[in-house]
Amino acid sequence: MRGLFWCQYLLGIGHLVRGLRLCQSLVQNFDIDFLQGGREIHQTLPSPRFHKIPLPAISHIPSAVESYEYILKKRRDYLEAFLTLPYQFFVSQSFPMGKHDFKNEVLDIISRVKKINPDCLIICSCLDYIPTDSKQIESIYPILDRYYDKVFIHCDPQILNLHETSSLAQKLGNKLVYTGYVSSGHAVPQSTGERLKRIMVTMGGGSIGGELLRAAAEVSIFFPDYEFLLVIGPQAHPNLAKDLWQFQQIIGGNIRIVPFLSNFTEELQKCALSISLGGSTIIDLCETKTPGIIYPYPSKFSKQRIRAEQFALKNILQVISPEELAPDRLRRIIEKALNSSFPTIDINLNGAENMRRGIQSLIEKQKKAKFIS
Numbered sequence: 539m540r541g542l543f544w545c546q547y548l549l550g551i552g553h554l555v556r557g558l559r560l561c562q563s564l565v566q567n568f569d570i571d572f573l574q575g576g577r578e579i580h581q582t583l584p585s586p587r588f589h590k591i592p593l594p595a596i597s598h599i600p601s602a603v604e605s606y607e608y609i610l611k612k613r614r615d616y617l618e619a620f621l622t623l624p625y626q627f628f629v630s631q632s633f634p635m636g637k638h639d640f641k642n643e644v645l646d647i648i649s650r651v652k653k654i655n656p657d658c659l660i661i662c663s664c665l666d667y668i669p670t671d672s673k674q675i676e677s678i679y680p681i682l683d684r685y686y687d688k689v690f691i692h693c694d695p696q697i698l699n700l701h702e703t704s705s706l707a708q709k710l711g712n713k714l715v716y717t718g719y720v721s722s723g724h725a726v727p728q729s730t731g732e733r734l735k736r737i738m739v740t741m742g743g744g745s746i747g748g749e750l751l752r753a754a755a756e757v758s759i760f761f762p763d764y765e766f767l768l769v770i771g772p773q774a775h776p777n778l779a780k781d782l783w784q785f786q787q788i789i790g791g792n793i794r795i796v797p798f799l800s801n802f803t804e805e806l807q808k809c810a811l812s813i814s815l816g817g818s819t820i821i822d823l824c825e826t827k828t829p830g831i832i833y834p835y836p837s838k839f840s841k842q843r844i845r846a847e848q849f850a851l852k853n854i855l856q857v858i859s860p861e862e863l864a865p866d867r868l869r870r871i872i873e874k875a876l877n878s879s880f881p882t883i884d885i886n887l888n889g890a891e892n893m894r895r896g897i898q899s900l901i902e903k904q905k906k907a908k909f910i911s
Contacts, residue, residue, distance in 0.1 A: 539901070541568045542621075542628045542651060544644060546575035546637055548596070551743035551772075552665075552818035554581060556692070556720045557631050560663060561588055563890035567898055568626070573647075575613070575640075579743070579772040581800070591620065613643060621650045627659040627897055634681045635664045641681075648685050657908075659687045659900055663893065666693030666719075666848075667841040670704045679709055688900060689714045690893045694886040698848045717893050718886030720818075721825040722803040736765045737872070738809045740819060744771020747815045748778045750833050753863040754813055755785050758793055760869045764810070764876075768795045769802075811875050816846045823855060825887055827880040830855035831871060833863070853881045 541564060545557035554576060561570050565587040575593045582590050594604075594612040628651050631637075633644045651658045662682065668691070669675055682689060691700060695716050700707040707714055739754040741747035751768050758766040770779055779795065786793045799805050806812060807826040812819065816832040823830040832855050834843040846857045856875060862868060 539568050539626045540571070540623060541897070542571050542573065542625045542647070544573045544575070544628070544630045544633070544647060546596070546631070546633075546640055547743075548576065549743070549745050550815075550817055551576070551579060551581075553631055554579070555818050556665065557663075558583060559720050559722060560629075560890045560893060562723075563894040564897070567894060571623075571625075573617075577773060579798070593617075610643065614646065617643070617647060617650070621647065622654070624655040625651050625658050626655070626901055627661055629661045629663050631663045632665070633662070634678050635662065635668050645681075645685070657904060659897065659904070660685050661897065662686050662689040664689065664691050666691065666698045666700070666845055668700055668704050668706050670706075672705075675704070675706045675709075679706060682710060682713070686713070688896065690717050690889075690896060691715065692717050692720045692889040692893075694718055697852065697885065698845070715896060716886075717889040717896070719821045719824065720889035721821055721887035723890070724801075724803040725807055725825045732808075733810045734765070734808045735763055736767055736809045737761070737811045737813065738767045738769065738806060739813045740769040740815070741771050741774070742815055742817055742819070744774030744778075746835050747833070748775070749860075749863060750813065750815065751778065751782060752785075753865070753868055755782055755789075755793055756865050757869045757872065759789055760865075761872065762792055764792060766793045767805075767809070768793060769799055770795065770797055772798050811872065813872075816842050820845065820849055820855065821887065823880075824849075824885050829875050829878050829880055831875055832857050833860075852883055854883070 543557060543561055545553055547553035558581060561572060562583055564570050565585040569587045570589065572588060572590045573593055574590055575596060577595045578592060593616060594609045596609050628648065630644050633640060648660055669678060689710055691714060693716060739751055741750055751770065754766060755768065768782060782795050786795060803822055803826060806822055806828055809828060812823055812828050812830040814832060816834050832846040834846050834857065849855050850857045856871065858871060862871060
C-alpha cells in the first residue's frame with residue numbers, strides 16, 4: 539500500500555520535522571511519497587519505504603530569485619507528470635487549516651489522486667491550531683466537508699481543547715480526531731542529576747529570531763559555569779553566524795556555535811535549560827522533560843504565542859516578550875528557570891503512532907465495506 543504526503547514549510551522547519559516524524563511511523567505499514575515544498579535542509583528518513591520528492595521550493599527567504607507564480611507553475615507541471623500511481627491515502631499537512639496560498643495546488647493533487655483511485659482517502663494533518671474567525675471557517679469548512687475523510691489534530695485536549703475555542707471543531711464532529719502531539723520517540727528515561735551544565739538556544743530553521751541568540755550570547759557572561767550551545771539553523775543569514783563568532787572571540791569560552799543538530803532531541807535531553815522560539819521545540823521539551831524559556835517571534839503568526847501560553851498555564855515553560863531580552867531581565871529569568879524543575883504531567887505525545895493506526899483503521903473499514911457490498 540502506498541500513501542502520498544504533502545509538506546510545505548516557509549519560515550521555519552517545524553512542519554518538516556513533524557512531517558518526517560509522522561512518516562517515520564507511517565512507513566511501518568506503507569510506502570510513502572513525500573512531497574517536500576520548502577528549501578532543502580538535508581533531512582530525510584533512512585527507510586527504503588520513504589521516497590522524498592523535492593518540489594521547486596517556495597519560502598520566505600529574501601534571496602529567492604524566481605517569482606512566486608513561476609515557481610507554482612513549475613510545481614504544477616512537475617506534479618502533473620509525477621502523479622501517476624494509485625495511492626491509498628493522501629495527507630495534506632496543515633491545509634486547509636492553513637497554507638491557503640496553496641489551495642489550488644492541493645485541490646489539484648486531490649483531483650488527480652482521486653481520478654486514479656476513487657477510494658483514495660483524503661487526510662488533513664494539523665497541529666494544535668484551527669481557525670476561529672467566522673469568515674475563515676466559512677471558506678475552510680466546505681473544503682473539509684467535500685474533500686476530506688478525516689482531520690487528525692496533533693494535540694492533547696488537556697492542553698488545548700479546540701472544541702472550546704472554535705466552532706469549526708464542533709461542525710466537523712467525528713471527522714476530527716485528537717491524536718496527541720507528535721514527538722520524536724528518541725528520548726530515554728533520564729534523571730535530572732544527569733543533566734549537563736548546558737543551555738541550548740535555538741531558532742528553528744534560522745530565518746527569524748536572530749535577536750534571541752544575540753541576547754543569549756550577551757548574558758552568557760553571567761553564567762560562566764554553563765556552556766551556551768547556540769544553534770543558528772540551516773536558513774540563518776550569514777551575518778548572524780559572523781556576529782556570534784566575533785562575540786565569542788571577545789568574551790571567551792562558554793559559547794559554542796553550531797549550524798544544526800541532526801540529533802536534536804538527544805542533545806536537548808542533556809541540557810539543563812532550553813531557550814527557543816517555541817513551535818515544535820515545545821513538544822521536545824515535553825518529551826525530554828527539559829525546562830524551557832519560549833520567545834514567540836512577534837509577528838502576525840500569533841498561533842505560536844497561543845500555543846506557548848497554553849503550555850505556560852501548565853507550568854511547563856515560561857513565555858517572554860521582546861522587552862525581556864534586555865540583559866538584566868533575561869539573566870534573572872534564566873536564573874529562575876535553572877532553579878525550576880519540569881512539572882509532573884502526563885501529556886499525550888503519541889501523535890504519529892495514533893495517526894498511523896487511524897489511517898490503517900480507515901483503510902480496513904473501507905475494504906470491509908467494499909467486501910460486504
